[in-house]
Amino acid sequence: MRREIKSETDSDKEMLMSEGQRNEGKVCAVVGVGPGNGESLVRRFAQEGYRVAAMARHEDELEELVGDIDGVEVFGCDATDEASVDGAFDRVAEELGEVDTLLYNAGTGVWGKLMEVEADDLQMSWKVNTLGLFHCAQKVVPKMLDNGGGTIGVTGATAAMRGKPFTTAFAQAKGAQRMLAESMARELGPKNIHVFYYVVDGVIDSPRTREMMSDKPDEFFLKPDDIAEAVCAVAHQPRSAWTFQLDLRPFGEEW
Secondary structure, rough: OOOOOOOOOHHHHHHHHHHHOOOOOEEEEEEEEOHHHHHHHHHHHHHOOEEEEEEEOOOOHHHHOOOOOOOOOEEOOOOOHHHHHHHHHHHHHHOOOOOOOOOOOOOOOOOEEEHHOOOOHHHHHHHHHHHHHHHHHHHHHHHHHHHOEEEEEEEEHHHHOOOOOOOOHHHHHHHHHHHHHHHHHHHHHHOOEEEEEEEOOOEEEOOOHHHHHHOOHHHHHHHHHHHHHHHHHHHOHHHHHOOEEEOOOOOOOOO
16 A cells, blocks of 8 residues: 655645644734834734734835735834824724734834934834834733733844943833833733743844845845744744743844
């Protein structure tokens, strides 16, 4: 009797199908979608079987970037504006369903030393990185609690762990963001909401960074798809071994 031998590709396809079935009907909201991390997170979680809400300030640009991906819908959302967050997430709930997984990827910062930055730079960085997370979490957590659990992943940076002279405006915001995430994790973990913070330590591969650092080798850069793969793995950890903080850096990065 001849035994059918499955190829590695066939096994991979079956595994992806089973993962997709596991998450069928679930909704993932990715806030702060642009070329790079945001786009890769959207694609990876759509592949995982989620209905994905891709969210950013400019809905027309979102449509061009990820609107053709199966299972993805785009929603305009300014995370720093509570009314905008309320309206966007109400639309998501109406069109896709209540959010099971929130991935907060919105972030901005101005580089400069103490006398090179303005107070507005500090305020805007804090609003996007910290206040935006606060608005989005307050919007989705009540329904997660009603539904018995959920997941919140936050894109962080090395500046959340230490301040350097040229990160005066940025580090204060990322540090506050990490503390907010940890406070949420400690409060919500026992209620079956997994909150985790992933520190992206390195330069993300994009056309802009490649142009700026054309002398750097390929292995110098963090690949957005690889970041998304790691985030997806943490988002699906069993409850007996949850991660709060994950550091992601290229193998050759000094730290």
